[in-house]
Structures are given as structure tokens and as C-alpha cells.
Amino acid sequence: MSSEVKDFNHKVAPDWCPGCGDFGLLAGLKKALPSVSLETHDVMVVSGIGCSSNLPGFINTYGLHTLHGRSLPIAQGFKLANHKMTVVAVGGDGDGYGIGVGHLVHAMRRNIDMTYLVMNNSIYGLTTGQTSPTSGFQMKTKSTPFGNPELPLNPLTLALGSGCGFVARVYTGHVTQLIDIVQKAIKHPGFALIDTFSPCVTFNKINTHQYYKENVKDINKLGHNPSDLYAAFREATREDCITTGIFYQSDRPCYEASEEETLREPLFAHKLGISREEETALMAEFV
Amino acid sequence: MMVHSKQRNSVIVRIAGAAGDGIASAGEFFGKICARQGLHIMAYNAYQSAIRGGHVWLQLHVGSEKTLTHGEKPDVAILLNRTSPAVHIPDMKSGGVVFYNSSLITEDLSKMRDDLTYHHFPFLETVNVPGATAVMANTMLVGCLIEVLGINHELGLDVIRERYSKKGVEIVDLNSKVFERGMEWAQQNAKRFDLALKGDGKKRMFLTGNHAFGMGFLAHGLKFYAAYPMSPSTGILHYLATKAKSHKIVVKQTEDELAAVNFIIGAAHAGVRTATATSGGGFALMTEGIGLAGMLEEPIVVVNVQRGGPSTGIPTKQEQGDLNQMLGASQGEFSRIVLAPTDTEDAFHTAGRALNLAEKYQVPVLILSDLFLSEHFQTCVPFQVKQPIERGKIQNSVNGQYKRFLITDDGISPRLLPGTPGGMYCSPSDEHDEEGIVTSDVLAGLPEARELRIKLQSKRMRKLEAIRREEMRPPTLTGPQDAEFTLMGWGSTYDAIEEACQIFAQFGTKVNHLHFTDLFPLPTEKVLEILNSCKEVIGVEGNYTGQMAKLIRMETGFHIKRSVNRFDGEPFTGEDIYNRVKKELAYV
Numbered sequence: 001m002s003s004e005v006k007d008f009n010h011k012v013a014p015d016w017c018p019g020c021g022d023f024g025l026l027a028g029l030k031k032a033l034p035s036v037s038l039e040t041h042d043v044m045v046v047s048g049i050g051c052s053s054n055l056p057g058f059i060n061t062y063g064l065h066t067l068h069g070r071s072l073p074i075a076q077g078f079k080l081a082n083h084k085m086t087v088v089a090v091g092g093d094g095d096g097y098g099i100g101v102g103h104l105v106h107a108m109r110r111n112i113d114m115t116y117l118v119m120n121n122s123i124y125g126l127t128t129g130q131t132s133p134t135s136g137f138q139m140k141t142k143s144t145p146f147g148n149p150e151l152p153l154n155p156l157t158l159a160l161g162s163g164c165g166f167v168a169r170v171y172t173g174h175v176t177q178l179i180d181i182v183q184k185a186i187k188h189p190g191f192a193l194i195d196t197f198s199p200c201v202t203f204n205k206i207n208t209h210q211y212y213k214e215n216v217k218d219i220n221k222l223g224h225n226p227s228d229l230y231a232a233f234r235e236a237t238r239e240d241c242i243t244t245g246i247f248y249q250s251d252r253p254c255y256e257a258s259e260e261e262t263l264r265e266p267l268f269a270h271k272l273g274i275s276r277e278e279e280t281a282l283m284a285e286f287v
Numbered sequence: 288m289m290v291h292s293k294q295r296n297s298v299i300v301r302i303a304g305a306a307g308d309g310i311a312s313a314g315e316f317f318g319k320i321c322a323r324q325g326l327h328i329m330a331y332n333a334y335q336s337a338i339r340g341g342h343v344w345l346q347l348h349v350g351s352e353k354t355l356t357h358g359e360k361p362d363v364a365i366l367l368n369r370t371s372p373a374v375h376i377p378d379m380k381s382g383g384v385v386f387y388n389s390s391l392i393t394e395d396l397s398k399m400r401d402d403l404t405y406h407h408f409p410f411l412e413t414v415n416v417p418g419a420t421a422v423m424a425n426t427m428l429v430g431c432l433i434e435v436l437g438i439n440h441e442l443g444l445d446v447i448r449e450r451y452s453k454k455g456v457e458i459v460d461l462n463s464k465v466f467e468r469g470m471e472w473a474q475q476n477a478k479r480f481d482l483a484l485k486g487d488g489k490k491r492m493f494l495t496g497n498h499a500f501g502m503g504f505l506a507h508g509l510k511f512y513a514a515y516p517m518s519p520s521t522g523i524l525h526y527l528a529t530k531a532k533s534h535k536i537v538v539k540q541t542e543d544e545l546a547a548v549n550f551i552i553g554a555a556h557a558g559v560r561t562a563t564a565t566s567g568g569g570f571a572l573m574t575e576g577i578g579l580a581g582m583l584e585e586p587i588v589v590v591n592v593q594r595g596g597p598s599t600g601i602p603t604k605q606e607q608g609d610l611n612q613m614l615g616a617s618q619g620e621f622s623r624i625v626l627a628p629t630d631t632e633d634a635f636h637t638a639g640r641a642l643n644l645a646e647k648y649q650v651p652v653l654i655l656s657d658l659f660l661s662e663h664f665q666t667c668v669p670f671q672v673k674q675p676i677e678r679g680k681i682q683n684s685v686n687g688q689y690k691r692f693l694i695t696d697d698g699i700s701p702r703l704l705p706g707t708p709g710g711m712y713c714s715p716s717d718e719h720d721e722e723g724i725v726t727s728d729v730l731a732g733l734p735e736a737r738e739l740r741i742k743l744q745s746k747r748m749r750k751l752e753a754i755r756r757e758e759m760r761p762p763t764l765t766g767p768q769d770a771e772f773t774l775m776g777w778g779s780t781y782d783a784i785e786e787a788c789q790i791f792a793q794f795g796t797k798v799n800h801l802h803f804t805d806l807f808p809l810p811t812e813k814v815l816e817i818l819n820s821c822k823e824v825i826g827v828e829g830n831y832t833g834q835m836a837k838l839i840r841m842e843t844g845f846h847i848k849r850s851v852n853r854f855d856g857e858p859f860t861g862e863d864i865y866n867r868v869k870k871e872l873a874y875v
Contacts, residue, residue, distance in 0.1 A: 015729050041708045046553075049716070056713045057725050062705040063713030064556060065725070066549070067579050073546040077553025078705075080537050081511055081561075085706050106542040262535045268558040268704060270535060272508030272676050278534075282502050283669035286492035287322065 003034040007060065014058045021198030021209070022052050022119050024172030029088070029117070030059060031175075032182035043086045046075040048095035051126045052119035052198065055090045069100030072107045072116065079112050081267045083256055086186060087114040094124050097133040097153050108164035108191055113254040115185040118155065119172070119198035122207045129203035139206060155195045156236035156247055160229065166192035167232065167248040171212040172199075174244070181246060190254040197242075212242070220245040296483045297350030298436060299358040302428070303375050304367025304388075306334065306341040313425035314345040315664065316446060317432060318493040321349050322666045323442045325486025328493065329782075330664040331357035331858065336518070336602045342370045349436070351485045355782040355789075356860040357663065363435070363480075365428055367410070372396055379403055384477070386431065388424075406477050413472055416464045418457075423465045430469025435477050436484060440470055491666040496634045496656060496779075497522030499670070500590060503638025504562055505530055508676045511561040513539040513550035518602050519658040520564040520592035544569035548576030548589065555585040556714065558681070558704040560642050564590035567609045568599065574616045577651050581621030583714045584692070584700070584747065586645035586652075586679075588638075593657040595856045604856030605658045607778060607829035610838065613653045614807055620744075622648065622698075622751040624758075625807035627655040627778030633804070634660065635670045644758060647679035648699060648750050655806065657829070659858040660779035685710040690721040694742055698749030718743065751808050759805040761813035764820075766799030773821040774868065775847060776828070777803040777835045779858075784827055786861020787868065803835065815843045825871065826850035827864055 008030040016022050033043055043061035047053035049068035056063030062085070066074050075089040096104055096118045107116070123141065124130040130143035134155070138147035159167045166188040168181045178196070185192035197212045219235045224245065226232070232248035256263055274282070300317075302310050311332060318328050329348045335341035346361065348354040360380040366372055366387040372394070379385065381402045389407035396405050408431070410424040426447070433440050444463055451458045501523045504512065514524045524540065531538040537554075541547045544565050551561040565573060570591045580587045593609045595601030613625045624644055628637040634656065641652040680701040682689075689710040693700040700721075703710045717727040720739050730736040764773070766788050776784045784800050791798040801817065801824065818824060818839070824847045826836040831854050836847040851867035853859055 012724055039708070040711055041706055044705055045713075054725070054728070057715065060711050062711050063715075063723075064553070064583075065713055065715035065717065066552075066583075067575055067716060070545065070549045070576070070579075073541065073549035074553035074556075077511070077513065077539075077550030077561075078557050079553075080539070080550075081554035081557035081559040082704075082706060102542060103546055106546070259537060261532065262537060266557075267510050267537060267554070270510055272510070272560065274506050274534070274672070279506060279672060280669070282505065283492055286494040286498065287319075287490050287669070 002037065003039045005030050005034055007040050008033060010058050010060045012057055015054065016051060017202050019201040019209070020051070021121060021172040021196075021200070022055065024175055024178065025117060025119055025196055025198055026055060026058060028172065028175050028178035028182055032179045032186065033061075035179070036183050036186050038086055043088060044075075044078055046071045046078065046087065046089045048091040048100060050092040050095050052090060052092040053095060069095055069098070069103065071095065072100060072103040075114055076107060076110070076112045079114050080256070080259070083113070083263055084266050088186070089114060089116045091118060092125070093118060093120040093122060093132050093134045097155055101133070105158070105162045108159055108162040108193065111163070111165055111190045111252065111255050113189050113191070113256060115182070115192045115194065117182070117194050117196060120155070120195050121198050121200035121204055122152070123200050123204040125200045125203055136206065154236065155193070157233060159193045160232055160236060160248055164193050164248070165190040165250040165252055166246070168193070168246045169195040169197070169244045171197040171216050171244060173209055173213060174216070177218060177244065184246065188249065190252065215242045216244045217241045218245045219243045219247065295481070296352065296485070297348065297354055298363065298480065298482055298484065299361045299380070300347045300349065300432065301344055301361035301364045301375060301378075302367070303342070303344035303364065303371045305339070305370070306337055306343050307339040308343075308367050309422055309425045310343055310345050310367070313429055314347060315493065316426070317429045318347065318664055318666070319446050320429070320433060320438060320443045321486075322491040322493040323445070324439055325488040325491065326351065326484060326666070327353045327491070328664070328666045329354040329357050331659070332662060332664075334603050342368070342374060344375065349484065351483065355786040359860055359862045363432070365432070366392060368392075372399060376400055376403070384435075386477070408472065408476070413468060414465060416461065416468060418461050419465050423462065426462050426465045427469035427472070430466040431473040431477075434470040434473035435480055437479055437482060438484065489668060491668055493664055493666050494631065495522055495662055495664050496631050496660040497592075497662065498526050499631045499634035500564070500638050500656065500661070501526035501530070502670070503635035504642065505534055505536070506635070506672050507639030507642050507674070508560045509536060509562055509642065510559045511537045511539075511551060511554040512563065513541050513547045514563050514565065515541055515544045515547050515569060517544070517566045517569045519594055519662050520566050520569070520590060522661060523564045523590065544572040545576065548573035548587070549579075551587050552576060552580055552583070552585050555580070555587050556583070556705065558702070560646065562588035562590065562642070564592060566592050566594050567596050567612060570609065570612060570616070577623070577653070578617030578619060578621065579716055580651040581617065581623060581747070582716050584649040586649050588641045588645050588652045588654065590654040590656055592661045593655065595854070601856045603658070605829060605858045606854060606856065607657055607780075608831075608834070608854070609655065610806065610834040613655060614838065616653070621747055622650045622754065623807065624648070624650060624652045624754060625655060626652065627804055627806055628660065629778065629781035629802065629804055630660065631665050632667050632670060636673060637804075639672065639674050643674060643677045644754070647677055648754055649679065649702065650750060650754070655778055657779050683707070688722070691723045692719060692721045692743060692746070694721060694746050697753045698746045699753070700746075755808040755810055759808060759810040761810050762801050762803040762817060764799060764801050764817055767797045768799070770797045770799035770822065772823040772825055772872075773799050773801050774864070775801045775824050775826050775836070777806060780827060780829065783859040783861055783864055787864035790861055790865040806835070806838065809838070809842045811842050814839065815845060818843065818845045823849070825868060827859065829853050829859065
């Protein structure tokens with residue numbers, strides 16, 4: 001049995017604003033999953049809180065729509081308990097780079113096999129337009145009416161510096177590139193971060209579809225070698241254009257390799273309890 | 288004070304020195320030897336939040352019969368460093384014996400008290416067996432103790448053999464020699480105590496509550512444990528980490544407590560038995576996760592090992608101050624269970640019971656331990672698993688539309704493990720319908736959403752009533768029925784209150800003991816019936832405000848008017864409770 005894109009359609013239609021960049025991501029994800037031979041029941045989509053975090057309710061897979069900033073710990077715990085499923089975490093820039101950034105750093109260095117898609121719109125949308133960790137310097141928002149005094153966070157250099165084994169960025173309007181990168185991220189045996197430019201058409205008048213269409217450049221088409229970490233840092237900090245593509249991919253083993261014996265069977269399928277002999281042995285240690 | 292029979296069959300030993308002197312390890316060694324002789328021990332470790340430089344001591348109450356607490360005044364003290372005399376000599380029982388390290392302590396101790404016997408013991412010089420190091424002085428001290436207390440030294444040599452056999456015959460021999468050196472010194476320089484310390488020959492374990500929690504989880508199907516280190520809960524993490532490979536469980540130290548609780552929620556959702564442990568501060572961070580588990584109906588177990596609060600408080604000291612925190616953890620209303628085991632063995636069984644209750648009712652189960660229960664060592668006969676693993680309603684396949692939050696009479700909806708073909712659903716932290724579709728966004732406030740809210744919230748809350756009715760154990764009432772008054776306690780104070788009742792009995796006062804382990808939801812009617820049968824109830828709580836008495840009043844309307852409260856950081860003993868209650872009642 002092989003699945004098709006339509007199998008991933010959910011009866012609930014997204015409640016995002018018309019033109020929201022998240023539509024592109026959802027469409028791309030629904031195309032990428034069957035293209036890597038995944039069935040709807042093979043996939044667990046985990047999100048936090050925010051407009052983009054409503055996504056698990058709009059895709060016909062297993063889903064968890066959790067707490068603001070906590071999608072990654074839940075996704076990682078789930079993956080270790082059932083590593084046969086494909087785990088995709090999704091959320092916004094506030095969720096992943098603001099309240100949840102501590103978890104992100106550790107998830108990247110830990111390297112559990114999963115894909116994290118951040119719908120980055122450089123604004124807080126669901127709370128109606130405050131500054132986000134990726135809002136530009138001096139950007140005027142409802143919470144920074146005189147301009148944002150803080151510098152934006154660079155998720156790519158954060159990822160490269162945290163040991164992330166798969167670091168990519170894409171504009172959600174470029175669906176072909178998006179699907180290609182999501183496919184590669186899912187196949188990558190480890191933690192994969194995809195920062196996606198997913199414009200908020202309601203509250204961000206700077207980082208618009210037009211802006212990204214005019215400014216992004218695919219570094220993989222320009223000959224960037226994703227195994228070169230230093231080149232990846234260089235591409236991630238370029239100021240002449242906005243770079244997209246796969247910046248870095250390493251082949252270091254994923255976390256699950258350290259639990260090889262234990263995870264021969266998925267944890268949830270293990271037989272429970274101990275034998276009388278094991279019980280006696282546990283007690284004997286303290287006698 | 289304490290009334291002792293003429294033939295003493297118990298003794299209180301205190302070992303004191305600097306943090307890093309290896310006192311805990313010496314105590315464990317000594318405890319194991321006594322336990323093998325079939326003696327009972329209750330040991331309490333007083334320490335500070337410092338790795339070196341603090342002053343620490345271990346008190347061991349050893350007896351032929353069960354010793355209920357670590358006791359108050361030591362009969363024997365071993366003082367290792369210069370700080371020791373000033374702290375411990377005033378605490379000694381009159382007629383007690385002090386062994387002190389005369390390599391370091393040079394003052395004339397008899398000037399401090401003249402009712403004690405002092406043995407100057409040049410530890411460093413005496414330990415001077417070729418190849419021995421200063422740390423081995425502890426092994427020598429245990430040899431000395433074994434000799435003066437008249438305990439079978441062969442058991443000591445057995446323990447040494449087992450401990451060091453991996454390191455080779457030479458190390459075994461060296462430690463044995465040092466141990467015997469301590470015995471020889473005692474034979475030549477001290478008198479054997481006039482004690483009737485007879486073991487019953489039953490081999491007992493010597494372990495902490497944290498070991499028992501860890502073992503209890505392991506024995507009852509735990510497969511995933513995540514935690515962030517926090518005293519005094521970390522012992523559970525340490526224990527389980529050593530068992531991860533052999534028992535094929537995943538043990539994960541996470542970046543913080545937010546991650547720990549959410550890791551286990553993820554694992555629980557996948558269908559794995561899972562738990563975490565922390566102390567009050569870490570539990571505060573886990574609070575939003577507890578609420579998420581309530582909303583998503585995920586079976587998780589969280590142990591809160593209480594210590595002195597608020598905030599960082601007194602991290603290495605005792606308190607029962609977090610009951611209110613358990614009851615009020617997280618916004619909104621949802622079903623939860625709060626259990627407080629009484630002692631080390633109960634910790635083992637409570638761990639298993641909590642895993643069962645969590646899965647059966649798909650709720651967060653919160654276990655309240657405390658520093659005393661989790662960290663004190665005591666002897667226990669080996670535990671036996673009594674409860675079969677009960678996983679509650681789980682369905683393995685789907686017929687038609689699967690509804691994760693199906694409305695049922697008891698409020699429990701069958702779980703379907705993710706990965707099952709045809710059963711896809713999303714569990715949202717937002718309010719949702721039976722299928723898990725969010726009703727809090729575009730539908731919020733519409734008549735349909737309001738009706739669903741009532742149905743789903745009522746479904747979740749019905750579980751609480753089922754738990755109250757079917758599962759919650761009423762408090763135990765022990766002691767004479769015609770008691771003049773009743774001491775009410777909860778959790779780890781069980782044995783201390785029993786000891787207090789015994790002391791009252793020795794003085795001819797009839798006192799009985801009401802004890803709670805199942806704190807929430809309370810089986811209200813049964814609780815009230817028992818309370819009404821008591822003449823007068825006095826609360827005994829390790830906190831300032833009497834949180835349990837307040838909970839009882841809130842749930843039953845019964846007002847416990849008198850109480851004794853201890854919040855100086857030290858655990859109750861029977862003698863201490865006796866004195867406090869006497870004062871409260873103005874008995875003379």
C-alpha cells in the first residue's frame with residue numbers, strides 16, 4: 001500500500017489568514033511525506049502554541065498539539081518511546097527561538113532522529129503583532145512602537161554552533177525547494193532543523209512574500225558544499241542576499257545509536273515487568 | 288525521657304566529620320554488616336549543600352527489634368574532625384562513649400562534659416598498614432565499632448570481599464587488614480558495650496527510599512525515566528541509570544525540569560510506562576506539564592521529594608511543605624492523584640501503584656516523598672512485587688472512527704497507541720471534541736462549543752470521582768480505640784508518630800495514630816467517619832501551616848484545632864513528637 005498526498009488531507013481546513021506562508025509549508029509537507037514512502041499512520045506531527053502550531057490539526061497523521069515552546073521535549077520523548085515512527089515537530093519562531101530556544105539547543109546537540117520545521121515570520125501573530133526573536137533591529141511592532149532595540153537571532157548559526165547535523169532554510173513560497181529539503185531532512189538520520197520564511201500577511205509588513213521572492217538565493221545552486229561547516233557559517237551570515245538551501249549536513253550517528261540494544265524493539269512494545277529471578281537480583285544488591 | 292528496659296537491645300551511633308571524609312560510605316558499610324546479622328537500622332544523614340568543607344554526620348539507630356527513627360541522643364560517637372566536638376558532645380546521652388580522632392582533635396574534651404568516656408584514637412597513625420591510605424581510616428573505624436558493639440566481624444570481612452573482589456585480592460587483603468586493625472585497637476583500648484544486640488539472622492537490605500522508588504518503578508514496568516538533577520530526588524536517577532542497560536529502559540537526563548516532564552508526556556503518549564522525579568523547585572517548573580497531562584489525559588508519574596522551602600530554601604534538609612503545591616499545580620481543573628508513602632517499603636509499592644493508577648485513569652499521579660524518606664537508609668526485608676501490572680483501557684485496532692476522547696460513564700476513553708493504521712488523531716492542549724478536534728479557536732463561544740466544553744470537562748472530571756470511590760484508601764487508625772487523643776500525620780512521619788505513641792503508652796497515656804497516604808482525592812465520607820470516632824485530633828506536620836489539616840477541613844469540614852509543626856529542617860523523631868505534643872497539651 002502506498003499513500004498519496006490526498007490521504008494526508010484533514011477534514012478540518014486551516015484557520016490561517018488568506019495568504020499566510022504556513023499554507024505553503026503544509027502543502028509541501030503533505031507532498032513530501034508520501035514521496036518518502038510514509039503512510040499517514042507512520043507519522044507523528046508535534047507542535048507547540050501559535051498560529052503555525054495549529055498545523056497538526058490540519059494534517060491526517062498522528063498529532064500532538066502541546067505547550068508553548070515545549071514541542072521538542074515532547075517530540076523527543078515520543079521518538080525514544082516509538083522510534084519506528086517518523087517524528088516531525090512544527091512551530092513558529094516565538095515557539096522555537098523564543099520560549100523554547102533552550103530545548104532547541106539541546107535537541108540539536110542530542111541529535112535524536114526527527115525533523116523540526118520552524119515557520120518563521122519574524123513576528124508574534126496569534127498575540128496580534130509583537131516583536132519576535134527574529135524581528136529585525138529597529139522594527140516597529142505593537143510592543144516596540146519606537147523600534148526593536150534588540151538584534152535578531154540567527155537560527156542557522158545557532159544550529160551550526162550547537163552541533164545540529166542538518167541545517168537548512170527555505171522560503172515556503174518556493175514549494176519545489178521546500179519539498180526537496182523536507183524529504184532530505186526526513187531521510188537524514190538525526191535531528192534536522194529547517195528554518196522556513198513563512199510570511200505573516202497580517203502583522204508583518206516588512207518580511208513579506210514580495211521581500212523573500214526578491215531577495216532569497218539558493219546556495220546549493222550556487223555550488224555550496226553542505227559538508228563544509230566553515231562555508232556553512234559564511235553562507236549563514238551573508239549580508240548581500242538572503243541565503244536558502246541546505247547549509248550543513250553531517251553524518252554523525254543519531255542519539256538512538258547509543259541505545260542500540262534497548263531500542264532493538266520500540267520501547268512501547270517491550271514486555272513489562274520483571275521475573276522473580278530479576279526481582280531477587282535487584283534486592284540482593286542491597287543485602 | 289525515653290524509657291529503656293534494663294537489658295539494652297538498641298544503640299544509637301553517630302559518626303561526624305568533614306564533607307568528603309567518606310562518612311556516608313562508612314555508614315553504609317557498617318549498616319550492611321548489621322543488616323546481615325539480622326539487626327534493624329534506621330539511619331539519618333545530616334549534610335549540607337557543599338561537596339567539601341561542610342560538617343556532616345550520620346546517625347544510626349541499631350536494634351534487635353525494629354528501630355522506628357534514628358533517635359535523638361547518641362550512645363556512641365565517632366568524631367573525625369576539629370568541628371566535631373563542639374557540635375556533638377552536647378548531644379550525647381549521659382554515660383555515652385566518644386571515640387575521637389586525636390590526630391586532629393587535640394583539646395581536652397573532658398572539660399566539655401565529664402559524664403562521658405573518651406577514647407583518643409590516633410586514626411592516621413593507627414591505620415598505618417603498608418599500602419593503606421588515609422581514606423581507609425573509615426574501614427578501621429567500622430572495625431572498631433563492630434568490636435565494641437559485639438557484632439560478628441566475619442560479616443564485615445564478607446562485605447569487604449564482595450565490595451573489593453573486582454579490584455583484586457591485594458585490595459581485599461589490605462582492607463581486611465585495616466578493618467582488623469580497628470578491631471585490635473578496640474580490644475586493647477576500649478571496653479565492649481554491655482548490649483544485647485541479637486539479630487534474628489534474617490538477611491535484610493540496607494537502602495534508601497530513593498533506591499526503593501527506583502526499584503519499585505523498575506519492577507512495575509517502567510520503561511522511560513527522564514529527570515534533571517535536584518537534591519534530594521537525584522538518587523532515583525542515579526539508581527535507574529545503573530539499571531538502564533541491564534533492564535532495557537531509557538534513562539534520560541534532560542536540560543531542565545520543563546524538558547523532563549514533557550519528555551515523559553511524549554513517552555507516555557507512545558504507550559510507555561514513565562516517570563520523573565524532582566524536588567519542589569523543579570516541580571514548580573513541571574507545573575505546566577502536569578496540566579498538559581491533565582488535558583491530554585496522559586498517564587505520567589511525578590515524584591516530588593520535598594526539601595525545606597521556599598525557593599532554594601534549605602536544599603539538604605527536611606520539610607513537608609509542598610502539599611498545597613501538589614493540589615494546586617497548574618491552571619484550571621483536572622483529575623489528579625496525590626500519594627504520600629509512609630516508609631521505604633511503601634515507596635517501592637507506591638511506585639508500582641502510581642504507574643497502575645496513572646494508566647488506568649490516564650491522569651498525572653503525583654507522589655510526595657521528602658528528604659527524610661528518600662535519603663535515609665534503613666533495613667528492610669526484601670520487597671516482593673504484590674501488584675500485577677494493570678494498563679487500563681487500551682485498544683489495538685480500529686473499527687470505524689476512533690475517538691481518543693470518547694465520552695464514557697467513568698470518563699475513561701480507551702487509548703489507541705500511535706502508529707496503528709486507520710486511527711490517526713491529534714491530541715491538543717486546547718479544548719477539543721471527542722475526536723480531538725480543537726473547539727477553542729474559530730468555534731469558541733458558539734453554542735456548540737460551549738456544550739462540548741461542558742461534556743469534555745465533565746468527562747475528565749468524572750475520573751476524579753471514580754478514583755475517589757474505587758481507589759483511594761482511607762487513613763489508617765492504629766493504637767487503642769479509647770485513646771485520649773489521636774495524632775494525625777501523613778507520608779514519611781508514620782514510624783516517628785508510632786514511636787511517639789509508644790512513649791506515651793510507656794507513661795500511661797493512651798494515644799492512637801491516624802495516618803494518611805492517599806491525600807487526593809480524599810475518600811471524604813470514610814475520612815469523616817474515622818475523624819468523628821476520635822476524641823481529639825492533633826495534627827503532626829513537618830510544615831508551618833498544617834497543610835494536611837487544612838485539606839481535611841476543606842474536604843470534610845472537620846476542624847483539627849491543635850497541631851505540632853516542625854520546620855527547622857530536621858525530621859521528627861518519636862521523642863521529639865512526644866515532647867512537642869506534651870507542650871501543646873501542657874501536660875507536665
